[in-house]
Amino acid sequence: MNLPITQFSEDQAEAFDTIAEALLRAGINIEESHTTPRSDGRDKTVAVIGKAGSGKTMLLAKLAEALTDAGVETISGDYEGRRRKDRRTLAILAPTNKAASVLRTRGVAATTIHRILYTPVYDPEYEKIAEWLVGNGDRPEIEGLTDAALDRAQAFFRSNRSVPGALAAAGLKGSDFILGWKRREDPLDVGFVDEASMLDAKQFEDLQEIFPTLLLFGDPAQLAPVNQSGSMVFDDLPEPRKLMLSRIHRQDADNPILDLAHALGDETLGFEEFEAMVQDAARSDERVTVAERVDAGLMARSPVLVWRNATRIRLINAFRKAHDAPENELLPGEPLICDGIELPLKHRKKRLDLEARGLIKGAQVIYLGAGKRAGFSRIHVIGAPEPQVSAASIIKIELPDEEEPFIPFAANMGATFLHGAAVTIHKAQGSQWPEVQVFAPDIYAASRAGRVEAGIPLWKRLAYVAITRAEHRLHWVTRYRLGLPQTRLTTEDLSSPPAAFKLTAEDGQ
Numbered sequence: 001m002n003l004p005i006t007q008f009s010e011d012q013a014e015a016f017d018t019i020a021e022a023l024l025r026a027g028i029n030i031e032e033s034h035t036t037p038r039s040d041g042r043d044k045t046v047a048v049i050g051k052a053g054s055g056k057t058m059l060l061a062k063l064a065e066a067l068t069d070a071g072v073e074t075i076s077g078d079y080e081g082r083r084r085k086d087r088r089t090l091a092i093l094a095p096t097n098k099a100a101s102v103l104r105t106r107g108v109a110a111t112t113i114h115r116i117l118y119t120p121v122y123d124p125e126y127e128k129i130a131e132w133l134v135g136n137g138d139r140p141e142i143e144g145l146t147d148a149a150l151d152r153a154q155a156f157f158r159s160n161r162s163v164p165g166a167l168a169a170a171g172l173k174g175s176d177f178i179l180g181w182k183r184r185e186d187p188l189d190v191g192f193v194d195e196a197s198m199l200d201a202k203q204f205e206d207l208q209e210i211f212p213t214l215l216l217f218g219d220p221a222q223l224a225p226v227n228q229s230g231s232m233v234f235d236d237l238p239e240p241r242k243l244m245l246s247r248i249h250r251q252d253a254d255n256p257i258l259d260l261a262h263a264l265g266d267e268t269l270g271f272e273e274f275e276a277m278v279q280d281a282a283r284s285d286e287r288v289t290v291a292e293r294v295d296a297g298l299m300a301r302s303p304v305l306v307w308r309n310a311t312r313i314r315l316i317n318a319f320r321k322a323h324d325a326p327e328n329e330l331l332p333g334e335p336l337i338c339d340g341i342e343l344p345l346k347h348r349k350k351r352l353d354l355e356a357r358g359l360i361k362g363a364q365v366i367y368l369g370a371g372k373r374a375g376f377s378r379i380h381v382i383g384a385p386e387p388q389v390s391a392a393s394i395i396k397i398e399l400p401d402e403e404e405p406f407i408p409f410a411a412n413m414g415a416t417f418l419h420g421a422a423v424t425i426h427k428a429q430g431s432q433w434p435e436v437q438v439f440a441p442d443i444y445a446a447s448r449a450g451r452v453e454a455g456i457p458l459w460k461r462l463a464y465v466a467i468t469r470a471e472h473r474l475h476w477v478t479r480y481r482l483g484l485p486q487t488r489l490t491t492e493d494l495s496s497p498p499a500a501f502k503l504t505a506e507d508g509q
Contacts, residue, residue, distance in 0.1 A: 008062075012055050015048055015243040019063060019215065022046055026189070026213045028088060030066035035088045038189055038212075045208065047196065047216040047234035050245030051265075052468040053258040056217045059245070060192055061108050063215070064092055067190065075188060077115030078385075079122070079130050079163035089188045091116050091211070095198040097358040099430035101383030103194055109161070110194065114355050117206060118181045126167060126177035133157045133166055145170055162385060174353070181356060184210060191215065195430045197222040197232050204233040221265070221464045223426055224453065231454060256281045256288050261468050264460045271447035271459060275440065278476045290476050293483035294437055296322040299421040300335060300489055301366075302433040304477070305466045307442035312422045313398045315439070318482045319421040320397075323489055329408050330367045330395065333489030335420035336379070337427065338363040342394060342413050354391055358384030359415050362427055367395075368491055375411025380494045387494070391415050425466045436470035438463075440478050 008016060020030050022044055027036040050056050067090050068074065075091045092110045094100040103110035122130060129145075131137035133154065142150075149170040157166035167177050191211035193199065196218035199207075207214055216234050224232050234242065263269065263277055281288040294304050299319050306312050325331050340361045343351045358381035359365075368378040368388070377393040392414025396405035405418075422439075443466070447459035467474050 008059075009055060009245075011243075011245050012059050015059060015245065016063065018243055019046060019048075020066075022213065023067075023190070028067065028070055028072060028190070030063075030070050033066075033070045035071050037086050038088060044212065044241075045214045045216065045237060046241045046243065047218060047237055048243045048245065049218055049220055049234065051219055051221050052261050052464075053255065054245035056219075056245060057103070057106060057108075057194070060092070060103075060194060060215075060217050061106060064090065064108055064192065072190065074109050075111075075116070076109060076161070076163075077111035078120065079134070080119055088190075090190045090192070091188055092192045092194070093207075094194045094430065095203070096195075096430045097360070097363050097381065097383040098432075099195045099198075099383075102432055104385075112358075112360065113193075113203060113207070114360055116188075116191075116210065117184055118356065119184050120181055120356070121179045123177050123179055126172065129153060129167060129170070130163045130177075133163060165386065168386075178353075181353065187212065189213060193217065195219075196234060198225060198429050199233045200225040201233060221261075221456070221461065222429055223461050223465050235454075256285045257467055257470055257474050260288070260474075261464050264464050269460075271444055274463065275444075275476075275478075282476070287472060288474050288476070290478060291437075291483075292477070292479040293481040294318075294439070294477050295475065295483050295485075297485040297487060298435060298437055298475070300333060300485075301493070302435055302437065303335065303420055303428070304422040304437045304439050305425050305428050305469065306422055306439045307425055307446050307462055309424065310400070311439060311442050312424060314400050315422040315482070316398065316419045317400060320419075322482060322484055327406070327408075331489050332367060332369050333491050334367045336365045336367055336395065336417040337420040337423060338365060339396070339416045339418050341415050354389075354415055357381065357386065357389050359389070359391065362430075364420055364431070365417070366491065366494060368494075375414070380491070393417060425462050428469050429465055432469050432471050434471050435473040435475060436466070437475040437477055438466040440476055441480055 023030055026044070027038055029035065048056055048059060072088045072090045075089050092103065092108055093113050093116055094103060094110055095113055097112055100110040100112050125142060128137060128140035129142060132139050139150065153166040153170040156169035157163065164174065187210050189211070190213045191207055192215045193207065194217050196216035218232060218234055220232065260277060260281060264274065278288065279290055282290045294315060296319050304315050306315065323331065325334065338359050338361060341351050341354055341359065364382040366380040366382065368380055370376070371378050371390040375392055376390055378390050381387045381389060392411035394407065394410040394414055394416040396407055396416065396418055398405045398418065443459055443463050446462050447457065451458040453461055
């Protein structure tokens with residue numbers, strides 16, 4: 001076997017071997033690093049289940065590495081070469097751009113489910129460049145593109161493995177080489193889905209149609225999708241297809257945030273006892289803090305996590321007042337959350353363009369300023385490979401005790417946004433931030449409500465999801481207060497895309 005199994009925990013090694021057997025039956029031998037042509041056989045779905053720190057991501061990464069060593073081609077979602085009969089494929093997916101970006105920062109070539117369900121249709125002339133870049137054709141001669149431009153494209157692709165980015169480096173924009181998007185018709189081979197607890201039944205059905213071999217990586221302690229009645233798609237799988245990771249991996253040992261998360265598994269633990277544990281952890285480790293006020297400065301890039309919508313709306317308005325934001329416009333640097341795309345059916349291509357750039361429901365973006373056209377906004381999509389985009393926007397600012405939101409400006413149709421200085425814990429699933437503020441009064445309110453989901457008190461699920469969103473530091477906020485920001489809002493911390501690839505809703509209009 002090519003992988004250093006000694007670095008696995010016992011349950012990781014057992015899961016790896018079980019998955020290796022399933023892949024072998026599908027014609028992919030990761031022990032001897034070779035493949036055979038795919039044969040029509042029974043579909044196989046396996047779930048790798050474990051709480052935070054149990055090593056799910058490490059196992060996913062090692063399996064992906066083994067598949068690459070065996071000659072399996074990873075499909076990125078931005079371009080898919082011409083199919084070969086002997087080709088075996090892998091796609092590594094996440095439900096949101098933020099979740100996919102977390103994997104990419106760990107060296108895993110992840111993309112979103114949207115980018116696999118819909119594939120780009122390339123202009124035939126520029127597709128010759130794409131085929132050359134991925135190794136399926138000779139260097140082309142393209143009218144209007146110099147040798148120097150093709151050299152730039154090749155150099156970019158060698159370092160970034162992005163076809164759209166490479167074409168942008170050659171001086172092209174998205175509307176030049178992408179004619180549209182279509183629903184995937186041909187199946188792939190193997191699919192890995194991270195954050196599978198976020199999948200709903202329809203997404204699961206779509207993925208099973210595409211992938212004969214599907215691996216789900218999920219956390220049973222998280223919150224189920226709101227339309228799933230507390231259950232997750234992997235709950236109904238036969239027991240032999242559910243591989244449990246129970247041990248906290250050694251790389252996550254001595255982590256007070258994970259210690260608190262796993263303490264919530266104690267059935268006898270009440271909210272007051274848990275909050276006392278948070279306070280004890282804060283006294284002994286700087287990675288946990290207890291604060292009496294929400295930090296308005298942190299809210300610009302790391303939203304406060306709350307349970308109740310009323311709390312979310314009040315904190316957002318307090319944040320805007322603390323930053324002296326005008327009532328009738330946004331300041332550059334204000335955070336937003338995409339709430340969907342409002343476009344009629346005849347503009348389906350534009351919808352798919354925006355979704356492909358990361359503007360799917362729940363995407364986190366930063367407002368950069370007004371676009372060139374009325375109603376357009378320049379935004380930075382957090383976690384997207386090419387993050388800066390200009391799009392027709394409908395921005396809604398919800399107000400306390402008001403049924404209708406205030407709309408500072410809007411296009412007739414386009415991407416809709418809510419303010420993102422505070423978000424519900426449900427919407428935070430799949431995301432992580434270096435520092436996270438958890439609004440404890442809402443967790444307490446949930447404990448008093450006495451609700452239970454799939455046998456677990458709701459407050460414990462909320463607390464578990466909220467605190468495990470923190471990568472390095474957890475702020476447990478105990479009072480309904482807001483501390484004034486120490487710095488002004490800015491966009492200077494946002495990196496620009498590596499090339500001028502700007503596929504926007506303005507293109508082609």
